[in-house]
Amino acid sequence: MWNVVGLSLVALLVIYITHWIAKWRNPKCNGVLPPGSMGLPLIGETLSLIIPSYSLDVHPFIKKRLEKYGPIFRTSLAGRPVVISADAEFNNYIFQQEGKSVELWYMDTISKVFVGDTKANATGVIHKYIRSTFMKHFGAENLKEKLLPQMEECVNKTLRAWSSRASVEVKHAASVMVLNFSAKQMISYDAEKSTENLSEKFAEVIEGLMSFPLNIPGTGYYKCLKGQKKVTSMLRDMIKERRNSLETHRGDFIDQLCTDMDKEKFLTEDFSVLLVFGGLFATFESISAVLTLAFSLLGEHPSVLQELSAEHEAILKNRENPDSPLTWDEYKSMTFTLQVINETLRLGNVAPGLLRRALKDVTIKGFTIPEDWTIMVVPSALYLSPKSFKDPLEFNPWRWKDIDSLATSKIVMPFGGGLRQCAGAEYSRVFLATFLHVFVTKFSSTTIKGARVAQNPILAFGDGMHIKFSEKTA
Template sequence: MYSPLFYIGTLLLVAIFNWIYKWKNPRCNGVLPPGSMGWPLVGETLQFFAPNTSSDIPPFVKERMQRYGSIFKTSLVGRPVIVSTDADLNYYIFQQEGKLFQSWYPETFTEIFGRQNVGSQHGLMYKYLKNMVLNLFGPESLKKMLPEVEKASMKSLERWSHQNVIDMKEATAQMIFDLTAKKLISYDAKTSTGNLRENFVAFINGLISFPLNIPGTAYHKCLQGRKKAMNMLKTMLQERRKSPRKIQSDFFDYVLEELQREDTVLTEPIALDLMFVLLFASFETTSLAITLAVKFLLDHPLVLKELMEEHNTIIQRRESSESGLTWNEYKSMKFTFQVINETVRLANIVPGIFRKTLQETKFKGYTIPAGWAVMVCPPAVHLNSTKYKDPLDFNPWRWEGINTHGASRNFMAFGGGMRFCVGTDFTKLQMAVFLHCLVTKYKWVSFKGGNILRTPGLQFPNGFHVQITKKDP
């Protein structure tokens, strides 16, 4: 006779094996894409977050593309995910936004960016928030901001030229944050009682890290940074409510007007999450792109030569060499926009764009079950050798004669479809104006750093330290 414990143990083992089998073989009313679901609960999350120094397609994705093809299944942070490196499926996903797919991010991302963040909004609320942002970053607003962006760039470069060495990533991030925070909330670090950007630095360090919320981990520090930044923003909003301004002077004023309207759909939590995301997105991604562009220009003298010629020509055509940039001059920077597109193609700052399947979807013989997550993988598209010759080479001339201002099946550095990044034009303006100020009046040499690390997002773990000096008159 076997003891009761033997039977209980046997049943428990059967239950565990059955659970593992179901995890590794999810139910589907068709053919799931090939792939591995990894270990129960953990899935392949550890492999996805494993640091790498490659500029190529992330090893996690590349290895599975070679094994399973351009569409495969996996599991990340407890969710079944279909990974798409297929340009046709990516395009289909973006075009079916709100019908078959909707914006979705893992629970950890929602915790970081806020449950009311713009990326988690859908339908009319998303369109409403998008229009609010366009009020700040639309073409007419950018025309007015152009002199401010140029002034900020010139002032920063002048200051840096008097320092022995600067970390380009840190310096440009501070420059852009100061400008954006002023436009959004009239924030001035010199007069403020708290350092708002310090909290964003803590936030950034754990943004794309393994989601373990235990004191001491990068993810925990990230959440603490968000909490402190949100408390500062909430305090600012409350103070502004007590002493409203007669004339709208920043985005906070605009938000307050919207909150006070009787028919408004805006709430304070949504407004604060929007402000948080705008502050983060405006400086972190752009400073990474500028840093990489400066590094590429140093490594590719022929590119730098042509860029300098374009910007020197702009100055030579002016009646006064001391005149500031005009909107027409900015729009004429064809080669500059080619440099920007090539930089963000290789940067792949966003390693994945997430959506959720609203209903069962069939594509190329595969079935994606309702409720599953889908991750569009921009690096796999941008570094596809059948679409880009020598894809790892920095070659701005490949963009000659191609529209450099939108998204396509083979270019999604700023997203795609109806959720194409509304801050794209602002990013390009900042990059183009900064490069104009840099190459016309300054020269620079690399001191140390410049190595990249992906976790899977782009980082410069040792910074990129350069020495900037003024050119001879």
């Protein structure tokens, strides 16, 4: 009798597990789901995505599925059902639906570090405020009137310091340079006088950000949260000090937040802290990654470096005084430099995926994305497609000479798209162009150790790219 009961229980368990797996593999949908596989229960296909790829090409996880299923497919990552798109029409539609049928969404690990309980994914008044505030401090007008000469001074000082060393690990050194400059604009941070080393704390955050979200001592994620807590605690103290004493005001980004906190109900202390933290982190990671990749690509393509140098030498020759500071008109005249930056951004894949969440069922191109599913737009799959660009893995800045910028803007979106296009896009381009201007006109470099570029899944450089910088003699 007990044998029969035992066998019956086993049979019921097998039936239950079989039904559960079948349900997992065939999610409910009020329409036609994109083709694909949900992978293993709970885990999904996460492990395949987080395997590093040592190539600038589309990550193998994405590429294999695009070849098998087409430009729109479904999967499951970190326990969530996801639709992944490498279709330009689909991508642009999703961006236009922001605040209507989709909203900004973050992975749980990133959400805990950057979003917390704030309304960072909000649209309307809140998003308009965030964007306008960043544009006021980092947009074209302030770049033209104030930031450009400060950038040039910062780059000159940094490269002189680098040239005094035996070699420099470019990614880390560039991260420190950009973070210190941005922090000066946002919170009046002075790296030489401050007792807080911001770059070390942000390095802890980035090292553990993409790790498995296991918050126990010794893990990368634990160190990530610890680093985040140190920075946000410092920013919180700074906001309290600024609000309590007018004498501490500096006219910077954080001062504007402190002033506006009395006017805008949504602008809480927590919201303000994470807003500043997110802004600092964005510059710390993205600009430095693109700059490091640019050095790697320029080192492999001397003809590009030669034309780049010629463009900037011509700028100096056209000045009445060659030692005059860089002007906004000169920046705007850097045609080939901006082509180099565009090409580096195209190959760089700094943002491997832009995430949204469906607020309701979304139907497009014959497919239905169920409510609450995650949507991952993968821009690099379009950047690196031979249908978009000839020889897509080749570093060829000249290709941008005859490209229709309007048509290409729907494909190449290194700074996001729609309402969420990065407010710091022009700031990033100006910083990169200024750095290249100072470097090619006043310094030279010798690569001591090249970097093994990897997607992990964000752009990484193995053990680092080590370069010896030297100041040119007159």
